[in-house]
Amino acid sequence: xxxxxxxxxxxxxxxxxxxxxxxxxxxxxxxxxxxxxxxxxxxxxxxxxxxxxxxxxxxxxxxxxxxxxxxxxxxxxxxxxxxxxxxxxxxxxxxxxxxxxxxxxxxxxxxxxxxxxxxxxxxxxxxxxxxxxxxxxxxxxxxxxxxxxxxxxxxxxxxxxxxxxxxxxxxxxxxxxxxxxxxxxxxxxxxxxxxxxxxxxxxxxxxxxxxxxxxxxxxxxxxxxxxxxxxxxxxxxxxxxxxxxxxxxxxxxxxxxxxxxxxxxxxxxxxxxxxxxxxxxxxxxxxxxxxxxxxxxxxxxxxxxxxxxxxxxxxxxxxxxxxxxxxxxxxxxxxxxxx
Amino acid sequence: xxxxxxxxxxxxxxxxxxxxxxxxxxxxxxxxxxxxxxxxxxxxxxxxxxxxxxxxxxxxxxxxxxxxxxx
Numbered sequence: 001x002x003x004x005x006x007x008x009x010x011x012x013x014x015x016x017x018x019x020x021x022x023x024x025x026x027x028x029x030x031x032x033x034x035x036x037x038x039x040x041x042x043x044x045x046x047x048x049x050x051x052x053x054x055x056x057x058x059x060x061x062x063x064x065x066x067x068x069x070x071x072x073x074x075x076x077x078x079x080x081x082x083x084x085x086x087x088x089x090x091x092x093x094x095x096x097x098x099x100x101x102x103x104x105x106x107x108x109x110x111x112x113x114x115x116x117x118x119x120x121x122x123x124x125x126x127x128x129x130x131x132x133x134x135x136x137x138x139x140x141x142x143x144x145x146x147x148x149x150x151x152x153x154x155x156x157x158x159x160x161x162x163x164x165x166x167x168x169x170x171x172x173x174x175x176x177x178x179x180x181x182x183x184x185x186x187x188x189x190x191x192x193x194x195x196x197x198x199x200x201x202x203x204x205x206x207x208x209x210x211x212x213x214x215x216x217x218x219x220x221x222x223x224x225x226x227x228x229x230x231x232x233x234x235x236x237x238x239x240x241x242x243x244x245x246x247x248x249x250x251x252x253x254x255x256x257x258x259x260x261x262x263x264x265x266x267x268x269x270x271x272x273x274x275x276x277x278x279x280x281x282x283x284x285x286x287x288x289x290x291x292x293x294x295x296x297x298x299x300x301x302x303x304x305x306x307x308x309x310x311x312x313x314x315x316x317x318x319x320x321x322x323x324x325x326x327x328x329x330x331x332x333x334x335x336x337x338x339x
Numbered sequence: 340x341x342x343x344x345x346x347x348x349x350x351x352x353x354x355x356x357x358x359x360x361x362x363x364x365x366x367x368x369x370x371x372x373x374x375x376x377x378x379x380x381x382x383x384x385x386x387x388x389x390x391x392x393x394x395x396x397x398x399x400x401x402x403x404x405x406x407x408x409x410x
Contacts, residue, residue: 117397117400117401118400118401118402119400119401119402175379175380178379179378179379183377183378183379250396250397251396251397251400254390254396277391277396277397278376278391278394278395278396279378281357281382281394281395281396281397282359282378282380282381282382282395284397285351285356285357285359285380285382286359286380289351289359
């Protein structure tokens with residue numbers, strides 16, 4: 001078996017720029033690649049907001065704040081023209097989400113989180129149920145490859161909210177992030193545990209390796225975290241998003257651990273999810289009581305933003321689940337993976 | 340977090356959820372087995388439904404046959 005774990009030190013290098021998927025992402029790639037760095041034309045009005053072209057363009061612009069890209073000057077992270085262009089795409093994305101996740105009748109943040117805690121009876125509960133019951137080894141590899149877009153930078157988008165929080169919310173957020181980042185031990189960083197999982201599943205652990213293979217539905221949830229994390233004005237939505245992830249993670253992680261055991265995956269693959277069963281049962285409580293509770297105590301007017309973050313997360317996760325389950329139930333692979 | 344008279348260890352009790360204890364924590368079971376958790380906060384199962392006893396795994400949650408979740 002080939003060892004696909006990139007050598008220590010090289011796995012974290014900036015990845016190559018992704019392949020464009022239309023005029024908008026092509027213009028962004030051209031602007032980053034140079035030479036001459038052509039200007040960015042306005043985004044066409046008919047460009048599908050959740051489609052491949054726009055989501056990839058946004059993904060590339062956000063990555064400048066994480067690892068950047070091979071051959072792209074680091075100072076372009078704060079290039080005025082790129083930021084203006086990104087803001088125009090973000091406005092489209094946010095407008096669409098606010099339309100698709102309308103505020104009317106949404107209730108309070110507490111009610112929205114209560115609703116997330118109700119587990120469906122039976123097996124018709126989405127992705128993790130499908131994978132637990134009938135997912136194949138190949139489907140679990142596809143799932144992990146797609147989730148690597150987030151898990152190889154797990155908890156990074158959420159760290160941006162820390163300076164925007166105070167008191168109880170800040171102390172609790174930092175405590176949870178400390179856990180996500182390995183509680184002081186590099187080999188326990190959750191992103192590293194995910195790389196171990198990928199290695200067990202014979203996937204390439206290099207950062208950004210599966211971006212080109214990922215459909216728009218897999219890019220959008222990661223873009224949502226970056227959008228919420230990078231904007232102080234969206235701190236309430238970031239906290240809501242983070243709470244939604246922590247509340248739903250523990251039971252889903254148990255099902256994914258069961259799925260991986262059933263298909264005979266290695267111990268590192270299983271461990272990533274068993275760790276999240278226990279860790280996220282704690283994180284859920286801390287995020288609810290102290291991060292959400294603390295934020296809303298000091299800024300009660302952000303309640304609707306927290307609800308928006310929770311519901312936008314669910315909306316985009318549902319779109320991803322529909323895409324994956326549609327393909328898998330038809331017996332089709334979602335992305336091309338070598339063995 | 341050290342447990343001192345100036346700053347006693349905090350335990351949060353909830354009607355429908357785990358006992359939240361500032362870690363690290365050792366739990367001694369009925370059979371005398373000691374389980375250790377070094378997390379900053381530890382969620383100790385109180386509903387006895389957890390498959391990872393003594394720790395909470397969210398098995399206390401309500402179930403509803405009408406809802407299909409995204410996860």
